[in-house]
Amino acid sequence: MDINELKESLSPNERKIVPYLETKNIKKIIKESGLDKTSVIRALQFLSNKSVLNLKLEKKKIVDLGINGILYKRKGLPERRLLEELEKKSPIDMNESKLNKNEFKAALGALKKKALIDIKNGKIVLNSIDKKKFLEEQLLEALPLEEKELKPEQKHALQQLKNRKEIVQIEEKKDFVFSLTDLGEKLIKEDVSADYLESLNSEILKKGLWKGKKFRRYDIKSKLPEIYGGKRHFVKQAEDYARKVWSELGFKEMQGNLVQTGFWNFDALFTAQDHPVREMHDTFYLKEKGKLDKKLVKEVKKTHETGVSGSKGWQYSWEEEEAKKIVLRTHTTCLSAQTLAKLRELKNKKEKKGKFFAVGKVFRNETVDWSHGFEFNQTEGIVVDKDANFKHLLGYLKEFFKKMGFEKIRFTPAYFPYTEPSVEINWWHPEKKVWLELGGAGIFRPEVTIPLLGEDIPVLAWGPGFDRIIMDYYEIKDLREMYSNNLTKLRKKKIWR
Secondary structure: OOHHHHHHHOOHHHHHHHHHHHHOOHHHHHHHHOOOHHHHHHHHHHHHHOOOEEEEEEEEEEEEEOHHHHHHHHHOOHHHHHHHHHHHOOOEEOOOOOOOHHHHHHHHHHHHHOOOEEEEOOEEEEOOOOOOOOHHHHHHHHOOEEHHHOOHHHHHHHHHHHOOOOOEEEEEEEEEEEEEOHHHHHHOOOOOOOOOEOOOOHHHHHHOOOOOOOEOOOOOOOOOOOOOOOOOOHHHHHHHHHHHHHHHOOOEEOOOOOEEEHHHHOHHHOOOOOOHHHOOOOOOEEEEEOOOOHHHHHHHHHHHHHOOOOOOOOOOOOOHHHHOEEEEOOOOHHHHHHHHHHHHOOOOHHHOOEEEEEEEEEEOOOOOOOOOOOEEEEEEEEEEOOOOOHHHHHHHHHHHHHHOOOOOEEEEEEEEOOEEEEEEEEEEEOOOOEEEEEEEEEEEOHHHHHHHHOOOOOEEEEOOEOHHHHHHHHOOOOHHHHHOOOHHHHHHOOOOO
């Protein structure tokens, strides 16, 4: 860039710091220019973009005083204070020192290493008097210092103090440093004090203040700091989109508490009370117990013990106290069960129909790693209709996943405890060339629908995990990334479309 064009392109802050660039000291530039550190760094970055200087971030390890170091710099190291006691009186008993227990032990060890004391017959005896400052004392007075600039004796003192509690600390600090280019060397010799117009406004136009003045030459090529607008967390964006899809398909949203009784989470869905999924290593339990609907309890108890509609049930004695236990819901299917129970209360039997969905968080007692978490998201759906059939179920699922971006879907026979028939939903991954499981679905068994609805009406049901969908869309390899709050990564996440 021509030197005159460069001068015309300088912003007000750049003009303020140019006269002090020769010092190559950012602290001095801040002091002399009157600008704050952020403004100076930003001006340096713009000058770097204009090839005036080379700016880089340099990491330094700084040795500084710790909490106890600050105290000992003022009061003196424990060994110095013990030595002063011994100079007044020697020997002294082990319990005679004015130092506290921890300081006394540290002082004793330090002075013995220096061969300044001995312990004889349980007494501390002074061997010699050393009026010179210890290397450790000299180091404390000199701090803060850059670690790589320490002299050999200072390094020795540092090693001694590092083994003691909070006397010294080493912090990694990042500082900007710069060097001038040939263009920069020319610029600092120029007069950059000219007053250029930065912008036009109505007052300047009306009063003709622009006459006889030059406008600053604007730099349209240099990179500016990135500005990030506010946006919802990408997981919430995905959930909102799923809600939109289900709503467009005519579904109403089901909502409920994250905390449920075992009755709604397990019993209402015909899960036996001795099933392994109800054990503490799979499910999170709370201490409290909940209240149950007596009418529903009677129906579910009967179904578990002796069966319904030709089934034999589980052939055991169902315990109401077990059903009262409070759990963090392990699936959103408990919301489907509650919705069916509400439909039963409708007086008009013709109204016992509808399409419902849920998107929400569920919890399992899992060991956390890249593919497992103790919390994840699930999308739930049911269709209650006397005319509903298995083909309708597959149609709804295919349409939903298509709208979520999964074009190639297949269904395979599967087993799930509370649906019959049941299917597994699989998606073809075009890059990995494999079928990946997305979740399960089926038609609720009579053991679920009759106790809750009062009659055996076809209920199409599904509840696939939702996190797999999100991970694929955002190309996330580690499940834990979905629940972290790394602002740098969150800012770069694309908007769900």
